[in-house]
Amino acid sequence: xxxxxxxxxxxxxxxxxxxxxxxxxxxxxxxxxxxxxxxxxxxxxxxxxxxxxxxxxxxxxxxxxxxxxxxxxxxxxxxxxxxxxxxxxxxxxxxxxxxxxxxxxxxxxxxxxxxxxxxxxxxxxxxxxxxxxxxxxxxxxxxxxxxxxxxxxxxxxxxxxxxxxxxxxxxxxxxxxxxxxxxxxxxxxxxxxxxxxxxxxxxxxxxxxxxxxxxxxxxxxxxxxxxxxxxxxxxxxxxxxxx
Numbered sequence: 001x002x003x004x005x006x007x008x009x010x011x012x013x014x015x016x017x018x019x020x021x022x023x024x025x026x027x028x029x030x031x032x033x034x035x036x037x038x039x040x041x042x043x044x045x046x047x048x049x050x051x052x053x054x055x056x057x058x059x060x061x062x063x064x065x066x067x068x069x070x071x072x073x074x075x076x077x078x079x080x081x082x083x084x085x086x087x088x089x090x091x092x093x094x095x096x097x098x099x100x101x102x103x104x105x106x107x108x109x110x111x112x113x114x115x116x117x118x119x120x121x122x123x124x125x126x127x128x129x130x131x132x133x134x135x136x137x138x139x140x141x142x143x144x145x146x147x148x149x150x151x152x153x154x155x156x157x158x159x160x161x162x163x164x165x166x167x168x169x170x171x172x173x174x175x176x177x178x179x180x181x182x183x184x185x186x187x188x189x190x191x192x193x194x195x196x197x198x199x200x201x202x203x204x205x206x207x208x209x210x211x212x213x214x215x216x217x218x219x220x221x222x223x224x225x226x227x228x229x230x231x232x233x234x235x236x237x238x239x240x241x242x243x
Contacts, residue, residue: 025046026043026044026045026046027045027046027047027049027112027116028045028047028055028070028072028112028239028241029043029045029055029057029058029059029070029071029072029240030069030070030072030240030241031045032045032057032070033057033059033069033070037057037059038059038061039059040056040057040058040059040060041056041057042054042055042056042057042098042099043055043057045072047108047111047112048107048108048111049111053094053104053105053108054098055072055073055098055104056073056076056098056099056102057070057071057072057073058070058071058073058238059071066119066135066156067121069240070240071121071238071239071240072104072112072238072239072240073104073236073237073238074103074104074108074109074237074238074239075102075103075104075203075204075235075236075237076096076100076101076102076234076235076236076237077101077203077204077207077232077234077235077236078100078101078233078234078236079100079101079207080101080207080209081097081100081101082095082096082097082100082101082102084101084103084191084192084204084205084206084207085174085190085191085192085205085206086173086192087173087174087175087176088173088175088176091103091105091106091171091173091192091204092105092106092107092144092148093105093107094107094108103204106141106144106148106171107144107148109141109148110141110142110143110144110148112239113139113140113141113239114140114143116241116243117138117140117241117242117243118138118139118140118239118240118241118242119135119136119137119138119139119154119239119240119242120135120136120138120139120152120237120238120239121133121134121135121136121237121238121239121240122134122135122235122236122237122238123234123235123236123238124232124234124235125232125233125234125235126230126232126233127209127231127233134155135155135156136152136153136154136155136156136166137153137154137155137156137242138151138152138153138154139151139152139239140152146170147170147171147178148170148171149168149169149170149171149194150166150167150168150169150170150171150194151168152166152168153168166194166200166201167194167195167196167200168194169194169195169196170194171192171193171194172184172185172186172192172193172194172195173186173192174186174187174192178195179195179196179197179198180195180196180197181195181196181197181198182197183198185197185198189202189205190205190206191203191204191205191206192204193205203232203235203237207231208231209231
């Protein structure tokens with residue numbers, strides 16, 4: 001991730017005079033889209049205004065109005081290539097490979113959502129190639145002093161298999177327990193997320209291959225999909241600016 005930041009900074013210097021863009025205004029993928037980059041792919045943005053961050057932008061057109069536009073991918077699991085059982089500081093700053101599995105970082109999410117309104121979409125796929133999604137009309141993350149508390153509401157679409165209430169809780173990792181349970185949910189379920197007591201979804205966890213009843217709620221779980229024994233093949237969390 002540090003190498004990606006360095007390359008992004010170098011690229012901005014090399015292209016600064018030719019591209020005609022004010023990179024400081026590229027806060028998210030919506031700004032990238034407005035700049036004329038309408039193809040899905042890896043771009044750098046400036047959520048905090050001064051430090052470039054690599055991100056995957058999913059550009060959609062020709063679909064439903066709520067789907068169209070530029071989505072900033074904040075989390076992606078697809079093959080188990082990246083270890084997501086990590087400490088607080090890594091979840092704060094972000095980690096992984098933007099070409100594959102990664103976590104954008106809690107601080108980046110806070111910077112992105114503190115001044116503008118965003119919606120959240122979660123794309124899901126299991127190991128039988130069954131797909132679904134969950135769409136929420138409002139998404140934001142509070143500052144670190146407030147525990148990067150999640151604010152999410154307004155489930156809009158996705159069907160019964162995807163409908164789930166994500167806890168508006170502080171973020172927890174194995175060494176920073178901020179959940180509402182008597183136990184440490186991150187340790188118990190080998191992950192890191194906005195846990196309550198403990199979870200109905202657990203996307204940042206040990207990657208398992210398919211359904212395994214011997215590992216209850218340990219895999220990349222989305223409880224309303226089938227049950228806690230099913231681990232998703234792919235889960236992508238992405239946000240889009242709506243104001």
